[in-house]
Amino acid sequence: MKTYDSINDFTPPDNGIVICIGKADGLHLGHIALINETLKLAHDMGCDAGILSLVPDWSVPDWSVPDWSVPDSSVKDLSNPATGEMPHFVLTLDERRQFLANWPLDHLLYQRMTTEFTSKSADDFIKDILLKKLGVRGVVVGWDFRFGNNRTGDVELLQKYADELNFKLRVVEPVKIKNIPVKTTLVRELIEAGKFQKAQNLLGYPFFIKGKVVSGRGLGRQLGFPTANIDIPKEKLIPCSGVHFVRGLFDDKATWGLASIGRRPTVEDNGNIVVEVWLKDYDGNLVGREIKVEFFKHLRDEIKFPSTDELKRQIQKDADELDRYLKEIRDV
Numbered sequence: 001m002k003t004y005d006s007i008n009d010f011t012p013p014d015n016g017i018v019i020c021i022g023k024a025d026g027l028h029l030g031h032i033a034l035i036n037e038t039l040k041l042a043h044d045m046g047c048d049a050g051i052l053s054l055v056p057d058w059s060v061p062d063w064s065v066p067d068w069s070v071p072d073s074s075v076k077d078l079s080n081p082a083t084g085e086m087p088h089f090v091l092t093l094d095e096r097r098q099f100l101a102n103w104p105l106d107h108l109l110y111q112r113m114t115t116e117f118t119s120k121s122a123d124d125f126i127k128d129i130l131l132k133k134l135g136v137r138g139v140v141v142g143w144d145f146r147f148g149n150n151r152t153g154d155v156e157l158l159q160k161y162a163d164e165l166n167f168k169l170r171v172v173e174p175v176k177i178k179n180i181p182v183k184t185t186l187v188r189e190l191i192e193a194g195k196f197q198k199a200q201n202l203l204g205y206p207f208f209i210k211g212k213v214v215s216g217r218g219l220g221r222q223l224g225f226p227t228a229n230i231d232i233p234k235e236k237l238i239p240c241s242g243v244h245f246v247r248g249l250f251d252d253k254a255t256w257g258l259a260s261i262g263r264r265p266t267v268e269d270n271g272n273i274v275v276e277v278w279l280k281d282y283d284g285n286l287v288g289r290e291i292k293v294e295f296f297k298h299l300r301d302e303i304k305f306p307s308t309d310e311l312k313r314q315i316q317k318d319a320d321e322l323d324r325y326l327k328e329i330r331d332v
Helices: 029-045 093-100 122-133 155-165 184-192 196-203 308-331
Strands: 002-004 017-022 048-055 107-112 136-142 168-172 208-214 227-231 242-250 253-262 274-279 290-300
Touching: 017 029, 029 048, 029 136, 029 168, 048 093, 093 107, 122 136, 122 155, 136 155, 155 168, 184 196, 196 290, 227 290, 242 274, 242 308, 253 290, 253 308, 274 290, 290 308
Parallel strands: 002 107, 017 048, 017 136, 048 107, 136 168
Antiparallel strands: 208 227, 208 290, 227 274, 242 253, 242 290, 253 274
16 A cells, blocks of 8 residues: 555556545544445446545544644644644554555545645535546545535535546445444544543444653552553544553553553642553563553543552552453453
8 A cells, every 4th residue: 555645746546546535533433434435446447446534633624724724735744833732633644554554455645634725616626636636536435525615515516526527426324333423523532531432332443542662750660560651642642531441562462451641640740641551461671662552441530649658559459440340351
């Protein structure tokens, strides 16, 4: 699969391409339905299969112009030029690449939602972007897809042009769980609320964070619960503060443990969010190595204790709760 940081880097293949359009953050069950339809249509037409993933998508309505749009269309730097703030994704762009590498897709195109891009009319988007720039022979979108300046374009307009200009259009109906459409906004809300099992039901996999382990103060080891401090990409969505049941994956190992997310008010309160993980069956040194941490259950909120002795007693209680949780799921 070839990856492009902008549609300006893409040259249409001679056999044409079927493109799935969307933000594709999270790659949840709804996105998987879109990808499957894209692969099927591309196979039937003898075309390449690709995804056009629109970024960033964190705090702006579909196809509206971000108030911090910049002229650069690359996705190499997604920070707000005024504040340095980053969008927060369920899956970072690198994680999306890795996820999609397991699929028989030919192209992954990222496109920054710049002022120039989002100000195009719906008609010009179809004619200039889809047909002229990308050379599509087929387009796959979700049932609620809107596009063009002021979101004037919809699937009816796409179908009109498909009939007139001879490209195929497939509209995928919503994937529903308990009659609720699977959408990235809902997935994000569940993660931020610590409702990890419900989020997993929509994603099809456990929500995770991944990063390199960095040196900490060593306080966890002094308390008898050595933790790995994880450097998380700035654009990654971080769950709610507190203590969570997690599974750590590294070096082909999988070990259950506790993740603490927050400002560590008992030992320091400098305002920085820290992500640290204690792994119940591992006592080695992970500094410098990458670890993936999957989230399964929110246990409790962050608490400021009167002393480190009280903190230690609470961590032991948390570990006991983890043991009970593991026994429950293994007995099911």
